Amino acid sequence: MAEKPSRRDQILNAAAELFARHGFHGVGIDDIGAAVGISGPALYRHFRSKDAMLGEMLTSISERLLDGGQRRVDAAASPDEALRELVGWHVDFALDDPALITVQARNLANLTDPDRRRVRALQRRYVEVWVDTIRRTVTDFDEPTARAAAHAVFGLINSTPHSAHLDRDQMAALLTRMALASLAPAAVPS
Amino acid sequence: MAEKPSRRDQILNAAAELFARHGFHGVGIDDIGAAVGISGPALYRHFRSKDAMLGEMLTSISERLLDGGQRRVDAAASPDEALRELVGWHVDFALDDPALITVQARNLANLTDPDRRRVRALQRRYVEVWVDTIRRTVTDFDEPTARAAAHAVFGLINSTPHSAHLDRDQMAALLTRMALASLAPAAVPS
DNA sequence: GGAGGAGGTTAGCAGCCGTTCACATGGGGC
């Protein structure tokens, strides 16, 4: 028997979709309700506020990203493999949950202060995993450069939602190839 | 004598900064006014509406991107040079105007229908310039793949605003290197 | 079979926000 998603999760999924498409402020409480077949204020039986929905959404994404990434790096046998695993992990995430990735990339500013602090902290730790892994394979990057490179790769991979012209597998292959190529050590013209 | 920016342009710049930081709906008319030292409704002496500001902002960015890109490609002597020029152009743009790039990447959804159509059309033409250039240098990409690759490179380059840890020149060098590497023909393991 | 809680409904309120209005003012051309 497949897991029946709880009402909370239904709501969160629908809200993520809407937030991704129209932006946090562009979506009304009634819209979210309508998307799950109930209407407006019924949402308050499940969440304290609209802000709370965004907060829960973003902290959960950030936690999943961080510990999935950490786990894969820990399990990898070599730095190169770690990097490939990390790229694969992020690509899969972005392709499987484009709405969540979009919301996370765009709507940090709409969080409550405490929520934002929490999410920021998680994101920093995730970036740190990337920075360490990158520096173990691309030896000519100093730390700030590696950090900037990590953000650039996120941008590359997270671009997914804007172009659905390829099927999932082709897209995964393309993004993986491009991401790894962009992080390859500088080609030294002999 | 330096160009004195017209009031309109002052407003547009301030609004771009605010839209980039808080999102279109997260910024009030009064906020924009305050940012240029006038207050609230005075803006209506210069723009018909808040939507009109976003509309003008995005069409002007899209036009500048398109014809700068087109010009550089036309002036290039070889496909490889054309691609390098295109990457350099987009990188410069993103680094010089991070707010505009951010707004363009995130706030398409907030445009009026006719404005959105206009901007979409311009963006499509810009992407087409990239697709053609990419396909002339990376011969193993079919058209949909090249289009997806172009979007991915935009994501990579537009990630700029999220990481200001490097100075402009280093950042430009890094982004250019990564973008070109990500588009290099697939390394065939001999 | 009656009590009660979970989850839903509609009506309404309060605050915000884009926009308009009536009015001030100051610098240039006749």
Add this chain to the structure above:
DNA sequence: GCCCCATGTGAACGGCTGCTAACCTCCTCC
């Protein structure tokens, strides 16, 4: 010197939106 238009102001309005309130209806469990 006067007029007038460009530019700015504060007050007010109307609609939208997040949230609360009051009420209904099952389903469950003793």
